[in-house]
Amino acid sequence: MRALAAPWPWARISRRQRRLAWLTVWLSGLLAGSAWLLTQSMERALNAFETDARIAHRLLSQRAVQHEAVLATLSLMQPRVDERLPAIYPQFLHMWRRSGTQAWPGAPALSAALEAANQVKGRPQLAWAELAGGRFWISMAPAEGLGPQSAAYALEVSLPLMVPWADWPFGQTAEAPAARHTRVWLQHGQSRWDIHAGDAGPDLRRFVFRKHLAAASQPFDLVAERRYGLDDLPWLALGLWALGWSAGLGALATARRQSGARKRAEELLRLGQVSRLNALGELAAGLAHELNQPLTAILANTQATVRLLEEEPPDLHQAQDAMAKTATQARRAADVVARLRRVIERPNAAGGVPVDLAGVAHSVLQLLEPECRRHNVHTQLNVEDVARVMGDPVALEQIIHNLVINALTALDQVTDRQRNLWVSVSAGATPATVRLSVRDNGPGVAKELLDRLFEPFVSGRPGGLGLGLSLCETLAAEMGGHLHMRPATPGAEFVLDMPTATDAREMNAS
Amino acid sequence: MNTLESLSPLIHLVDDDAPVREALALLISTVGLRVEQWADPEHFLARFDRQSLGAIVLDVRMPGVSGLAVLEHLQAAGVDHPVIMLTGHGTVDLCRRAFKAGAAEFLEKPVNDELLLDALQQAVRRHVKSRQRHSADLAARQRFAALTEREREVLGLIIEGLTNKEIGRAITLSPRTVESHRAHLFEKLAAPSLAHLIRHYAALVEAAP
Numbered sequence: 001m002r003a004l005a006a007p008w009p010w011a012r013i014s015r016r017q018r019r020l021a022w023l024t025v026w027l028s029g030l031l032a033g034s035a036w037l038l039t040q041s042m043e044r045a046l047n048a049f050e051t052d053a054r055i056a057h058r059l060l061s062q063r064a065v066q067h068e069a070v071l072a073t074l075s076l077m078q079p080r081v082d083e084r085l086p087a088i089y090p091q092f093l094h095m096w097r098r099s100g101t102q103a104w105p106g107a108p109a110l111s112a113a114l115e116a117a118n119q120v121k122g123r124p125q126l127a128w129a130e131l132a133g134g135r136f137w138i139s140m141a142p143a144e145g146l147g148p149q150s151a152a153y154a155l156e157v158s159l160p161l162m163v164p165w166a167d168w169p170f171g172q173t174a175e176a177p178a179a180r181h182t183r184v185w186l187q188h189g190q191s192r193w194d195i196h197a198g199d200a201g202p203d204l205r206r207f208v209f210r211k212h213l214a215a216a217s218q219p220f221d222l223v224a225e226r227r228y229g230l231d232d233l234p235w236l237a238l239g240l241w242a243l244g245w246s247a248g249l250g251a252l253a254t255a256r257r258q259s260g261a262r263k264r265a266e267e268l269l270r271l272g273q274v275s276r277l278n279a280l281g282e283l284a285a286g287l288a289h290e291l292n293q294p295l296t297a298i299l300a301n302t303q304a305t306v307r308l309l310e311e312e313p314p315d316l317h318q319a320q321d322a323m324a325k326t327a328t329q330a331r332r333a334a335d336v337v338a339r340l341r342r343v344i345e346r347p348n349a350a351g352g353v354p355v356d357l358a359g360v361a362h363s364v365l366q367l368l369e370p371e372c373r374r375h376n377v378h379t380q381l382n383v384e385d386v387a388r389v390m391g392d393p394v395a396l397e398q399i400i401h402n403l404v405i406n407a408l409t410a411l412d413q414v415t416d417r418q419r420n421l422w423v424s425v426s427a428g429a430t431p432a433t434v435r436l437s438v439r440d441n442g443p444g445v446a447k448e449l450l451d452r453l454f455e456p457f458v459s460g461r462p463g464g465l466g467l468g469l470s471l472c473e474t475l476a477a478e479m480g481g482h483l484h485m486r487p488a489t490p491g492a493e494f495v496l497d498m499p500t501a502t503d504a505r506e507m508n509a510s
Numbered sequence: 511m512n513t514l515e516s517l518s519p520l521i522h523l524v525d526d527d528a529p530v531r532e533a534l535a536l537l538i539s540t541v542g543l544r545v546e547q548w549a550d551p552e553h554f555l556a557r558f559d560r561q562s563l564g565a566i567v568l569d570v571r572m573p574g575v576s577g578l579a580v581l582e583h584l585q586a587a588g589v590d591h592p593v594i595m596l597t598g599h600g601t602v603d604l605c606r607r608a609f610k611a612g613a614a615e616f617l618e619k620p621v622n623d624e625l626l627l628d629a630l631q632q633a634v635r636r637h638v639k640s641r642q643r644h645s646a647d648l649a650a651r652q653r654f655a656a657l658t659e660r661e662r663e664v665l666g667l668i669i670e671g672l673t674n675k676e677i678g679r680a681i682t683l684s685p686r687t688v689e690s691h692r693a694h695l696f697e698k699l700a701a702p703s704l705a706h707l708i709r710h711y712a713a714l715v716e717a718a719p
Contacts, residue, residue: 285599288598288599289571289598289599292598292599292619292620293527293529293530293598293619294529295619295620296530296533296534296598296619296620296621297527297529297530297532297533298533298620299620299621299622299623300530300533300534300536300537300620300621300623301533301536301537303537303622303623304533304536304537304540304623307537307540307541307623308540311540318536322533322536325529325532325533328529329529329533332529
């Protein structure tokens, strides 16, 4: 007999603990996945932002250096004020020139600032900045060695026109959160000029970029700020992950539960068989002892009587006494048999309910599927659309179970061909019956067993108790059915004919 | 010895099932054996007459003390009665254990009368013989103990096969004196022949210091 499998670890913890464990796994998986997605998204945003900010810084720095170059060229070439310059460089609103000891034109504050800027020779200098107004002035003193009549130049630069919008990295697609959440401005001291403003709102993180323009004459900071807001979150990816993870875990849990339930069912079934066999063994042992005792007494008494009667003269008195005792012991044996019959008989076997025979066959085969696989047997179930039968579902299950197990055992002897088992449910020979057939292509039933196949304690199997078929037949007869065997070539076919459930009975039952 | 044989042998029958016990007792009594019935094995162990001549019939399956346990108990206590075991279902293992514990016979119930009675009579015969041998041994030992030191010495040399002359030389006695010791020996040990003397007393001489 096969040992029962040890209960798997899951079975030892309670249902509630199991549920809690699943919940924990689900939650931690969900959180870990989301955290990973979030980190990835933020890193991507940060990288994009830094790249853009660096490009913007480079573009503006190039413009600033260009301004210095223009100013240096003017200082060297000493041209007259040329109105065509702003046409070439739109960011230059005006070109200023001051020769000799002339004073700078314009407002006194501005001209003073320009004058002050000219104190430093040889390099362009920032003279005046109006960042809020979007302009600034840079100026350069006359180069050394050009004589006293040489002129100083100044340029009025417009900030909006200085930005190379065609190449500007931010806001290529203004609708994207990256554009809407980025704020870029130039800062000089306390004053600033917004290149673009960006919208306000709560932020999860804030990236900041700040760098001096690479031209000493224009000491402005380019500052960029990127707000990582709620609408930057990778909502689609998060949603898909949550959905996928939950679905996957759910499927796993279901599969686990189903296999657990199936394992339990199989074990229960096996346990049932074992305990039935044990009970039967106990019953048989007890029965043997209970019958043996009176038989011993009967035999001893009769043999003693024979001897007493052979004596000369025969001891009639003792012989009579012994025979009376023999009768008592015979009655005792009869009582044992009667008691056994009462134990075995099932009460209320006549009743029944409408049963879907095909359904029962299907569930038994499903239950025995691992067994079939183990015996390497190919199983086929054919079901016609037939009426329900009247019977006891448990008894029917037991009959089919026994027949299939018998077939599997018989098929073990087949080595030269595919092992086949056909189970079918079809209309019976008469309209009021349904027929279940279990057929195998095994070695069949030995000829000398054919007539006694359904008798108890007759078995074709070494070590078999010979109770299976006899029990099946008894169960079938109790339900008004009939079980018989038809030889197949090769193999054996067992046919169970069951009465159909008439409509009236079916209605009563439901 | 005659008084022992004149008593009819007694069979102790131990079985808790009264009808079975009574029937078996009746059967055994038809061949002239006396039967004492015991329903309780513990009662039997405590009370039965160990001097009695006969045999014991034991049922294996009894409530309380099992037949096998009773058998082992008897063996340990040095009871020399042959024991016949009865069982309803005799497995090879049970049979082996019973014989190992010293059972004389192992029979299955329901038991055939010839088998049981034959076994009983054989057991009784064996018990009588063993008791006889035992009492003969006892008598020989008593006689041997009554010998004098010199007589034992002469007996040892006789058993070794020496002639009177050789014995006289060996223990410096005149052959006539040896002759008289020898006559005393045969008389004291009730030995009708030299062969009898050697058969019954050689072991005792060797065992003596």
